[in-house]
Amino acid sequence: MSVRRLIAAAIIPLALLATACGGGEPAAAPTSSEDPEKFEDASLVIYSGRNENLVGPLIDKLKTATGLDVQVRYGDSAELAAQILEEGERTRADLFFSQDAGALGALSKAGVLAPLPQPLLDRVPEKYRSADGTWIGVSGRARVIVYDPRTVQDPPKSVFDLTDPKYKDKVGWAPTNASFQSFVTALRLVSGEDKARKWLEDMKANGTQTFSNNGNILNAVDEGKVSAGLINHYYWYEKVAEKGEAGVPSKLSFPAEGDPGALVNVAGVSVLKASKHGAAAQKAAEFMLGTEAQKYFADETKEYPLVEGVATAPGLPALDSIKGPDLDLSKLDSLEQTLTLLKEVGLV
CATH class of the missing domain: 3.40.190.10 (Periplasmic binding protein-like II)
Known part of the structure; x- marks a missing residue:
């Protein structure tokens, strides 16, 4: 893809x-x-x-x-x-x-x-x-951090938390996924090219595990293969609707106000x-x-x-309670620069 x-x-x-x-x-x-x-x-x-x-x-x-x-x-x-x-x-x-x-x-x-x-x-x-x-x-769909409460007691509130050594080899992402690439575009626009590059490089150095899509990340967290991952909110709610909340071990963390990880696309x-x-x-x-x-x-x-x-x-936080980055969504059109960055970091 x-x-x-x-x-x-x-x-x-x-x-x-x-x-x-x-x-x-x-x-x-x-x-x-x-x-x-x-x-x-x-x-x-x-x-x-x-x-x-x-x-x-x-x-x-x-x-x-x-x-x-x-x-x-x-x-x-x-x-x-x-x-x-x-x-x-x-x-x-x-x-x-x-x-x-x-x-x-x-x-x-x-x-x-x-x-x-x-x-x-x-x-x-x-x-x-x-x-x-x-x-x-x-x-609308919100970017969220899915985590395993069996192994994560203090849920991350920012995508920048995930570079902490305590998450080494324990986080999942999907660099070829369109939603992830939109998030990285927002990260570039909100935090700057240098900070976006450093985050990607730090995540890669921290052993972040690569998956093909959001659903596989969610399943990996539920199965205890990783402790956290970056997905869109609705994958978790769809799975809960299918299996019941008791059948889905993972939980969601909606990133803090202004965090690029709180993007609502x-x-x-x-x-x-x-x-x-x-x-x-x-x-x-x-x-x-x-x-x-x-x-x-x-x-x-x-x-x-x-x-x-x-x-x-049912269960979703109100949309107006999600305080994502201040960003004109039309500016997410700079996909070419994002893919160039992902290529340079060795993720696509």
Whole structure:
């Protein structure tokens, strides 16, 4: 996955440059494995950086609620953003459903997103939407430290605590994971390049164990293979919903106010300027911020709903109680620099 994301990260800046300069070769046709005629005939085409298993049922609800003939291309958010930039005016995408604010920020910077109506933007707090009104968050996820209370009596309150020698060989991370890379981007922006590099190097020197994804880190903590790990909050809550809290030995520590490890990132949507079905795309965006979809995020994926009045999953701390770093989420678009740093440190 790291190689594919490196390619996408390289394509996005090049596409941004081409967009800024104008001209260039005609955009290539999409290389989707989907039947092209499905996209041609659809009344709404969504490029989704969110996993089909996760949001497929929500897309079905969208079809039912709106009556639209919806077709979806699934893929990695950064790669789909790069594809949209390559396709330019010829893109089939009407709505981009991104796993990450960074990919949305890249498209906003490129000027390929249409402004969303203010009443829609006003449904979520300002920090969870773009300043220029071209994308909006639909669900939130908090970075947390999962730990084993059987071996950790004083839970870490900062990612910087994890470089302590007492955690040598006892922490898990997933450097090729998109959420981890977004966190490192936030770390770079909030703490500076030098401090981010030193943290990565110190963690590596402290024997931090590498896993492929958040779920494997959580399982390793529960099985006593490591004492702590860096994950998104909802993996723990999903597992508890499945097995019961008695069946999940680990606990969560929400990092202290301002800590880069307390990042709240969003999945979000945007309407493409080149959309052939702009009204349908806006209707889909409105659905994502409606009660049915917001309850889906809360109840099914255990993410934070961003619209006031929709309850979070039981046991989650209130979203406004998580005091993450002061950061414009659009600036998470600097994935290329993050991947360069991770490569230099030897993590991808």
